[in-house]
Structures are given as structure tokens and as C-alpha cells.
Amino acid sequence: MNTGAHPDDEHSAMLAYLSLGKGVSTSSIIATRGEGGQNEIGCELGNALGIIRTRELEEASKACNVTLGVLSESPGDAIHDFGFSKSADETFRKWGETVVYERLIRKIRELRPDVVIQTFLNEPTTHGHHRAIAILTSRAFTDAADPLVFPEHEEKGLKPWQIKKLYSPADADDYHVAVPVGDYDQTYGASYLQLGEDARFMHKSQGMGVHYDEGPTSNYYKLESSIHPVKDREPDYFDGIAFTFEDLALEIAALHQQPAVIKSLLRLHADAAEVLAAYPRFAQVAFRVHQMKATLADAIEVVRQSGLTEEAKVDVLHRLSVKEAQLNRASREALSLVVKLKPESGELVAGQTTRMAVTVYNGGSIDVLDLKLRLQLPEDWRSEPLTEVHIPKLGYNQTGSATFEVMVPAAANEFRPYEPPAAVAVVQYAAFGTESFIRVAPDMQVAVLPAYSLTPSPAATILNTLHASEEIDVKVAVKNYRSDPSRTVITLDVPNGWSVEPATCELSFSFQDETKSAAFTVRPGSTVENGQYMIRPIARLTDGTIVSDKDVRVIEYPHIRRTYHIQPAQLTIQAFDLRIPHNQRVGYVSSGFDNIDRYLRQIGVNCVNLEVNEIQYGDLSQYDTIVLGIRAYGFLRELTCCNQRLMQYVENGGNLVVQYHKPEDKWKKELAPYPIVLGESLIDWRVTDENSPITVLAPDHPVFHTPNLITADDWRNWVHERSIYNPARWGSEYCELIATSDPGEPEFRGIFLTAPYGKGTYTYSSLAWFREIPALVPGAIRMFVNMISLKR
Known part of the structure; x- marks a missing residue:
């Protein structure tokens, strides 16, 4: 272990x-x-x-x-x-x-x-x-x-x-x-x-x-x-x-007088040697495996009936059970049996009836006998075979199958990503006079999902209390997971004193996976205090019964099969005062690992995504500020090659903001206009306490005043951590803006560095913006807006 x-x-x-x-x-x-x-x-x-x-x-x-x-x-x-x-x-x-x-x-x-x-x-x-x-x-x-x-x-x-x-x-x-x-x-x-x-x-x-x-x-x-x-x-x-069955037999012989147990273990040792010696002749391996399975079954009974102490009996039986599972797998591999479970659909809803097929293919030279096919399902699910589930014999290059009707109960639990598969195919078969089992989960995830997935857009946003009367446009993408045509009524649950138009939106669906949207306009109350508010989409039947208040997030990448994250459907609104410069244009160079640019657009910043080839060949003077996303130099290799154009952009009056990098991200001190050397240790160069006290080292610097006045409150309620991969050394040309540390440790003064360079400004910050901005931390957002507003 x-x-x-x-x-x-x-x-x-x-x-x-x-x-x-x-x-x-x-x-x-x-x-x-x-x-x-x-x-x-x-x-x-x-x-x-x-x-x-x-x-x-x-x-x-x-x-x-x-x-x-x-x-x-x-x-x-x-x-x-x-x-x-x-x-x-x-x-x-x-x-x-x-x-x-x-x-x-x-x-x-x-x-x-x-x-x-x-x-x-x-x-x-x-x-x-x-x-x-x-x-x-x-x-x-x-x-x-x-x-x-x-x-x-x-x-x-x-x-x-x-x-x-x-x-x-x-x-x-x-x-x-x-x-x-x-x-x-x-x-x-x-x-x-x-x-x-x-x-x-x-x-x-x-x-x-x-x-x-x-x-x-x-x-x-x-x-x-x-x-x-x-x-x-x-x-x-x-x-x-004891490493082998022979070792285990000798160990038991030294401690217990149990000749029958010792004899059984020695037989297993001999059988195991014959299995290994037969490889890679698959038919011979299969024969020896099933011979050993018969020996194993006898050994289990001998141990159960033996006079071993309870402690020794539990130990030996555990080891034999492990070997039994190994032999079942070895049998399947040596016989070249391919078992598949094929659900009609992997996306189910409570109360649904569906079909699943179990197939067995024999790719080996040995006839497999007396096959029995069944499904292993959650306790409250039911299944009925629609075809014969017993196959007397399956020869080389033959496929057998059975189809089952599966009834998902109305009270079935929704999909939970860390629980065992909901459906498993179990195939029992015989070869060489002994039985074996195969258990196989389907390639696709079988998931019980809400009848409708409700995904609000945006998922989180800011209500600027300087303009609290502004309307909030909310769209809800509604995905139908039911297999039959259906209708649902979508409403928004809003805070007291707020209003929403229209009050309801009725949608009809013709087929599974069909997606439609409902659009609403939300008007905040006449007075909105700073704080957090929730808007919750709800799907109801026409009689008012709630059928879903969940958002199903599909997670799918080539190296992992499709899975789901089911969470409450809600739009988080963080209300606070925020001043944003007018007529500002920001270019954001994303490495693909953060979504700060999306939040900048939500709060009203004119932020466009900037590709590396635009940095290489484009007109950078059209941008008041360029922001490099986290670890951009590490994952956009061309960025290092065209870094001189960024430096020229700053020299000519641009504002360049660089977020944290790891030392291994091809970071070189020469990438900054004045040297910045990152700390190498994994643990030493970070502040993990998100509530660490902040000392403002340059209180008169514009970053703390324009356009938002930054106070002690803006450093409160941060999440996860303050900073990561902090600089260890930097040029004296930089202004150290803040200092902080974890309890009992020396202060870091290089977390937030800025310096004039030519006519422009260069800022390097290892504050954990990529965590704070999506969490709608007001102070972090206000500070970030100030940072991208720095102009000489």
C-alpha cells in the first residue's frame, strides 16, 4: 500500500x-x-x-x-x-x-x-x-x-x-x-x-x-x-x-499444526508455477488457471474447517479471496473473453425505463460453457430480461448477448461522481470444469440526472452599487434529459424587493438532449446594500410541481470518459461599489487556465482576447493595458520570442500586467524590464493564509487610489491563498506595493511590484487573482481594476 x-x-x-x-x-x-x-x-x-x-x-x-x-x-x-x-x-x-x-x-x-x-x-x-x-x-x-x-x-x-x-x-x-x-x-x-x-x-x-x-x-x-x-x-x-503460497505454508507449519491447510497451500504454489510456465500459450494458461481455481475452492473450504486460530484463519482467507479475484481476471484474459455493457443511453432520469445489453465475445480457441448474463444494479432498481440470458456454449469468434429492460425508480438518487458505477454486467461461465465470473462497467457513465439542467448565464456577476438601478439580463440554458416529449415552466427566484420579467417562461421539448433558453430581466430593489445575493432558476411542471433546480455540468476530456458535476442552479451576485475608467481598452493574453478576462467583460471593462500572433505582428498601441494570464510564458512559447515587442509597448507608454509564473515556466529574469528572480522552493515562496495581514508599503501610489480608493476592507474575505510562487529578488527600480506573510514567517515584499519603464508601466503580481476574481472577492476586483488602469 x-x-x-x-x-x-x-x-x-x-x-x-x-x-x-x-x-x-x-x-x-x-x-x-x-x-x-x-x-x-x-x-x-x-x-x-x-x-x-x-x-x-x-x-x-x-x-x-x-x-x-x-x-x-x-x-x-x-x-x-x-x-x-x-x-x-x-x-x-x-x-x-x-x-x-x-x-x-x-x-x-x-x-x-x-x-x-x-x-x-x-x-x-x-x-x-x-x-x-x-x-x-x-x-x-x-x-x-x-x-x-x-x-x-x-x-x-x-x-x-x-x-x-x-x-x-x-x-x-x-x-x-x-x-x-x-x-x-x-x-x-x-x-x-x-x-x-x-x-x-x-x-x-x-x-x-x-x-x-x-x-x-x-x-x-x-x-x-x-x-x-x-x-x-x-x-x-x-x-x-511470506511472498508465495509455499512461504505461507512454511509460516503456518512453524506456528500451527494444520497439515491439511499446509497441503492445500503447497498445491496452490505448484498450480501457480504451472500457470506461469504456460505463458504465453493462452489455451494452456486458461487450463492451468481453471485447474488452480479448483484447487483454490478446495483450499478455502479446508481453511474454513481448519483449527487455525481465528486471526490466522481471517488472514489466510483474505489472501485466498485476493487470489480468487486475480484468477477470475486471468481466466478472462487467457480465454480472450470480451464482455461489454451497452446502455441505450448513459443519461437517465428518475422514473425512466431504458434498455441495456450485455454482450460476450469469445476470441480464444477454448469453448466457454454455461454462460449466464445478468445486471448488477442499485438495490431499488429493477430489471427484466427481454431475451434469453443463458448461453449453453460460446465458441471461437462467436458473440452472445442478452437485453434487459431497466426501470429506474422515481426516487432514484441523482448521479454522484465518487460512487461505484450504477450498472455493472456480470457474466458467469464455465471452462475446464470450473466456474468463473466477469464484472464489467460500461464505457460510458450511467448517470441519473435531473429532468432538466438549468444553467444561468452569467453564472456569477457583479452589481455595481454606484449604478444599482441597472437591469440584469439573465439567460437560462435549459437542457432536457427526459426521453419523451415534455413541457416545463421556468421561473427565477429573486431576492425580496427585486422583480423579474417575464414572471414565467414555458418551454416545450421534443427529444432528449434538446436545449432551449429562457431570457429574463431582473431589476434590483430600490436600495441595494453591499453584499452577496442569489438568483435561482427553477423548472416546474404546469401544475407548479418543482422538477429541477439543478445545473448539470458535463465534464469531458479525451483521456477521461464523460462525467458530470451536478450542483444547485444559481446566479451569484456580488454587490459593491466599483469605478471603471471610461474608454479603456484591455488586451488579455490567456494561457487557457484562468477566466479573468470573462469577468473583466462582465464588470464593464472593454477587454478583448489577444493572441500571440497579434503581439508578434499587430498594433499594440491600440491597447491601454495588456494583461498576461497566469503562467503565460510557460504555455505560450512564442510569447518569449516576441517579448521584446511587449517591452517596446511599455516603453511607448503601454501598461503591462504580468501575473504569476512558476520557475519552470521558462521564466527568465530578463523577461521583465528589470530583473525579477522567482523563488525556487515549493513551500518557502508563498503565502497560504488568505487572511494574512497586509502592510501597504506605498500608500500614495495611484494603484491604491485610482479609480477606486483601496482600504483595509479590500484585503478581507479573500479565498484559498494570498500569493504563490513569489519573487525572491528583484531590481531596485521596482516599487514594492505591499508586504505580507504567513504567521511567524518573514514578510514578502515582492508580491506586488510595479515600475515605470520608458513612458509606460510594468507590473508583476503573484497575488492569486485567478482564484479571487472568479470568487467575486470585491477588494480583489477593485484592486485589479486599479492595476489595469495604471498610466503614466
């Missing part, structure tokens, strides 16, 4: 070596869904990003044949990625130390790993989430075996479990085990390092994955705790631990 805090924390090369190379049952236990990270493939943040990262983690785990467990159970869970943390204490306060520890202990008792490897060390230079999981993993070595720790687990059938060895990452100078991840596996045509990176490439939203050449290399690990005496060096993790 490998434990970590976020998707992409797993030690992929090591897991590939153990699982794909050594056949070890491996698991990856991750605490959060990664919802606090950044997104390199789109603009999804928060829970939507967590859904993406979870799907990426699932695909990465599948690539390495790793069992995945995530401690965070639902969007909004207490165990969440709340952004970078500098301490385990802060992490425990926000997660709930007991909550996360109980779930970790539960996973250990469910999976019963002999060896646990923590991904990170508990060191001050390490992310607080990583430190927290390292602390709990270390503590679990003792506590998972203690029946007094979370005794409620035993009531659910989970017995205490003693981990045998606990390892942590190390280096070549001080280690106990070297894992040769550079070894080349001829079966896969790659080294385990390369196989691990194939899995890491699935974490595309985090920009993971590296191309490595072939050649020897090792990962190193240090033994932290062990129930065995510690040696200076070990040949592998399993030194002193």
Missing part, C-alpha cells in the same frame, strides 16, 4: 514494478480529490477539478493495475484539498484529524497490506497535506493492529491488522531497499519507470508525465518500522515476509 495526499502523489514507477513486474497485490490510498490544485487543461476549479483529478487517478491506477482508495468520500467532504498548507496542524484542523485517521485505518483493515510505503516525509519543507498523511501512516503501523482503536470497525466485520513493514522515501546514501524501476520488462516492452510514467501522463490537469530513456535506475526506501529485526540492507520489501 502506497499512501499519499493528492491525486498524482502515488509512486507510479514503484507501483508498476510491484504490480506489473512482481504480481504483488498493490493499492494506492489517497486522501483528497485534488480540488484545491491548479488546472492545466481547462478552467475547472474546486469540486469540478476534483472530479477531473479523480477520474485521472482512476485511469492512472488502472494503467498500473493498482487498487485505488480515496479517503474523501464526496464533493464537499471535510477531507479536501484546500490549497497549499505549510503545516500538518492546519491540515488536521481543516480535515478533522480523527475523521481522516479513521478512514485510513479502515482502508488498512480492509486491504490488509503486508507493506506500507508512505509517499512523503514529515519534514518542514513539505506540503502540510503530505506531512499529515505521513504522520498518520506512521501512527497506523501500531494502531491498525489495536482493537481498541476504532473498535466500531469490528462490528462491520473488519478485524485489526498488523502491518509488517513501513517504508519512507530515501536516497542512495541511506536506504534499506532499492527498487530497480529501470529494469526492462519484455512482456510490456518498457521499463517500469516508463510504465509508471505512462500512468502519470494521465494526470494531464497537473501537467504530469516525463519521457524517460531506457537504462538502469532505482528508487530508494528506508525502513521506518518493522515487526522483524531490521537489517542494513534488504533484497526487497518482502524479506522475511
Whole structure:
């Protein structure tokens, strides 16, 4: 078992070596869904990003044949990625130390790993989430075996479990085990390092994955705790631990007088050797696998009837159950059976009747007998076969199938992204006199969705209290998920004292997935105070019954299958006073990872998207301000080449605003008119406390006065973090605008830098604008407007 805090924390090369190379049952236990990270493939943040990262983690785990467990159970869970943390204490306060520890202990008792490897060390230079999981993993070595720790687990059938060895990452100078991840596996045509990176490439939203050449290399690990005496060096993790059925038989022989159990385990050991020896002759492998399945069934019964202690019996039966699942998969692969579940539609609504087909294709040379096809569905769903579900024999190149009518109950739960698949095909069959099972989920997600998805546009906006009487135009995109023609009435729920026209909008739909829109004009009340307001679209039947108040966000990228984020349908309105310069034209160079330009347009800024080729060849003088989106130099390579044109733009009187970059984003100090050197450390050059006190270093600077007067209130209610990847050094030409820090740490004075250059102004800011602006933080928006209004 490998434990970590976020998707992409797993030690992929090591897991590939153990699982794909050594056949070890491996698991990856991750605490959060990664919802606090950044997104390199789109603009999804928060829970939507967590859904993406979870799907990426699932695909990465599948690539390495790793069992995945995530401690965070639902969007909004207490165990969440709340952004970078500098301490385990802060992490425990926000997660709930007991909550996360109980779930970790539960996973250990469910999976019963002999060896646990923590991904990170508990060191001050390490992310607080990583430190927290390292602390709990270390503590679990003792506590998972203690029946007094979370005794409620035993009531659910989970017995205490003693981990045998606990390892942590190390280096070549001080280690106990070297894992040769550079070894080349001829079966896969790659080294385990390369196989691990194939899995890491699935974490595309985090920009993971590296191309490595072939050649020897090792990962190193240090033994932290062990129930065995510690040696200076070990040949592998399993030194002193039963690794094969023969080892297990010898271990039982030394502790128990159970000759029948020992004999069964030795037979399994011999059968396993014959399975391996038969590879790659698939028919022979299938024969040996089913021979071993018969031996396994006998062994399970022998152990159940044996005089082993209860603790030993539970342990051996668990290991045999793991082997049973492995043999079922080996049977399917060796027989070349392809099972598919094909839903008529993956998008269902409560109360709907649909059809699903289960198909089985035999691509191997062995006849498969007595096939039984069925569906595994949620408890309150019903299914009826419309065709024969029993196939007496399926030969080479033949396909068998069964079609089912599926009734989704009217009270069916809506889709939840982190729950197991709603529909699974189960195929039972016989070969060589023994039975086996295949369970397969459909390629498409089967999701129960609201009858209608209501997506307001805009999703969030600002009401400028300097012009509070202005009307707000609201459009609601309504998508029909019902399979039959229908009608619905759309209304808006608005704050008290506000009005909306028209009061209702009736829409009719002819087919599933049809989308129409409803347009409304909202008029705020006669007096609007600063604060947050909500407008909520609602879909009703003609008799007034509410049928939906949800917004279904479809999330789909090529490397992950389609999934959904269902959330309350609402338009958030942040009311505050905001002055915007007239006749200002702003060019925004987006790297694709933020949507600040969209919000600038919403508040009335004349903001247009500026492509790199326009910077190379266009007339930049038409823009009063040019803003570079987050990490623009890292993802728009041509931008570095034409940076001199940006510098000329500033020299000629332009206002250039550059947002944060990572050191690895091809940032060079020469990209700025005067040097800016970014801090290299992951933890040292950031302010994670979004409420950190702000000291204004240049109170008379125009950025704090024009066009909006910035006060202490504007630094309140920020979200997630203050700043990231701060500069470490900068030229004396820059004016340091603010200073802040996390508690107990030295102040950062390079977070917000500006300098005159020629006739214009250059500003570099590592404040987390990309989080604050979409969250409609008033002070951040007022400050950003001032920043893009700087003119000499």
C-alpha cells in the first residue's frame, strides 16, 4: 500500500514494478480529490477539478493495475484539498484529524497490506497535506493492529491488522531497499519507470508525465518500522515476509499444526508455477488457471474447517479471496473473453425505463460453457430480461448477448461522481470444469440526472452599487434529459424587493438532449446594500410541481470518459461599489487556465482576447493595458520570442500586467524590464493564509487610489491563498506595493511590484487573482481594476 495526499502523489514507477513486474497485490490510498490544485487543461476549479483529478487517478491506477482508495468520500467532504498548507496542524484542523485517521485505518483493515510505503516525509519543507498523511501512516503501523482503536470497525466485520513493514522515501546514501524501476520488462516492452510514467501522463490537469530513456535506475526506501529485526540492507520489501503460497505454508507449519491447510497451500504454489510456465500459450494458461481455481475452492473450504486460530484463519482467507479475484481476471484474459455493457443511453432520469445489453465475445480457441448474463444494479432498481440470458456454449469468434429492460425508480438518487458505477454486467461461465465470473462497467457513465439542467448565464456577476438601478439580463440554458416529449415552466427566484420579467417562461421539448433558453430581466430593489445575493432558476411542471433546480455540468476530456458535476442552479451576485475608467481598452493574453478576462467583460471593462500572433505582428498601441494570464510564458512559447515587442509597448507608454509564473515556466529574469528572480522552493515562496495581514508599503501610489480608493476592507474575505510562487529578488527600480506573510514567517515584499519603464508601466503580481476574481472577492476586483488602469 502506497499512501499519499493528492491525486498524482502515488509512486507510479514503484507501483508498476510491484504490480506489473512482481504480481504483488498493490493499492494506492489517497486522501483528497485534488480540488484545491491548479488546472492545466481547462478552467475547472474546486469540486469540478476534483472530479477531473479523480477520474485521472482512476485511469492512472488502472494503467498500473493498482487498487485505488480515496479517503474523501464526496464533493464537499471535510477531507479536501484546500490549497497549499505549510503545516500538518492546519491540515488536521481543516480535515478533522480523527475523521481522516479513521478512514485510513479502515482502508488498512480492509486491504490488509503486508507493506506500507508512505509517499512523503514529515519534514518542514513539505506540503502540510503530505506531512499529515505521513504522520498518520506512521501512527497506523501500531494502531491498525489495536482493537481498541476504532473498535466500531469490528462490528462491520473488519478485524485489526498488523502491518509488517513501513517504508519512507530515501536516497542512495541511506536506504534499506532499492527498487530497480529501470529494469526492462519484455512482456510490456518498457521499463517500469516508463510504465509508471505512462500512468502519470494521465494526470494531464497537473501537467504530469516525463519521457524517460531506457537504462538502469532505482528508487530508494528506508525502513521506518518493522515487526522483524531490521537489517542494513534488504533484497526487497518482502524479506522475511511470506511472498508465495509455499512461504505461507512454511509460516503456518512453524506456528500451527494444520497439515491439511499446509497441503492445500503447497498445491496452490505448484498450480501457480504451472500457470506461469504456460505463458504465453493462452489455451494452456486458461487450463492451468481453471485447474488452480479448483484447487483454490478446495483450499478455502479446508481453511474454513481448519483449527487455525481465528486471526490466522481471517488472514489466510483474505489472501485466498485476493487470489480468487486475480484468477477470475486471468481466466478472462487467457480465454480472450470480451464482455461489454451497452446502455441505450448513459443519461437517465428518475422514473425512466431504458434498455441495456450485455454482450460476450469469445476470441480464444477454448469453448466457454454455461454462460449466464445478468445486471448488477442499485438495490431499488429493477430489471427484466427481454431475451434469453443463458448461453449453453460460446465458441471461437462467436458473440452472445442478452437485453434487459431497466426501470429506474422515481426516487432514484441523482448521479454522484465518487460512487461505484450504477450498472455493472456480470457474466458467469464455465471452462475446464470450473466456474468463473466477469464484472464489467460500461464505457460510458450511467448517470441519473435531473429532468432538466438549468444553467444561468452569467453564472456569477457583479452589481455595481454606484449604478444599482441597472437591469440584469439573465439567460437560462435549459437542457432536457427526459426521453419523451415534455413541457416545463421556468421561473427565477429573486431576492425580496427585486422583480423579474417575464414572471414565467414555458418551454416545450421534443427529444432528449434538446436545449432551449429562457431570457429574463431582473431589476434590483430600490436600495441595494453591499453584499452577496442569489438568483435561482427553477423548472416546474404546469401544475407548479418543482422538477429541477439543478445545473448539470458535463465534464469531458479525451483521456477521461464523460462525467458530470451536478450542483444547485444559481446566479451569484456580488454587490459593491466599483469605478471603471471610461474608454479603456484591455488586451488579455490567456494561457487557457484562468477566466479573468470573462469577468473583466462582465464588470464593464472593454477587454478583448489577444493572441500571440497579434503581439508578434499587430498594433499594440491600440491597447491601454495588456494583461498576461497566469503562467503565460510557460504555455505560450512564442510569447518569449516576441517579448521584446511587449517591452517596446511599455516603453511607448503601454501598461503591462504580468501575473504569476512558476520557475519552470521558462521564466527568465530578463523577461521583465528589470530583473525579477522567482523563488525556487515549493513551500518557502508563498503565502497560504488568505487572511494574512497586509502592510501597504506605498500608500500614495495611484494603484491604491485610482479609480477606486483601496482600504483595509479590500484585503478581507479573500479565498484559498494570498500569493504563490513569489519573487525572491528583484531590481531596485521596482516599487514594492505591499508586504505580507504567513504567521511567524518573514514578510514578502515582492508580491506586488510595479515600475515605470520608458513612458509606460510594468507590473508583476503573484497575488492569486485567478482564484479571487472568479470568487467575486470585491477588494480583489477593485484592486485589479486599479492595476489595469495604471498610466503614466
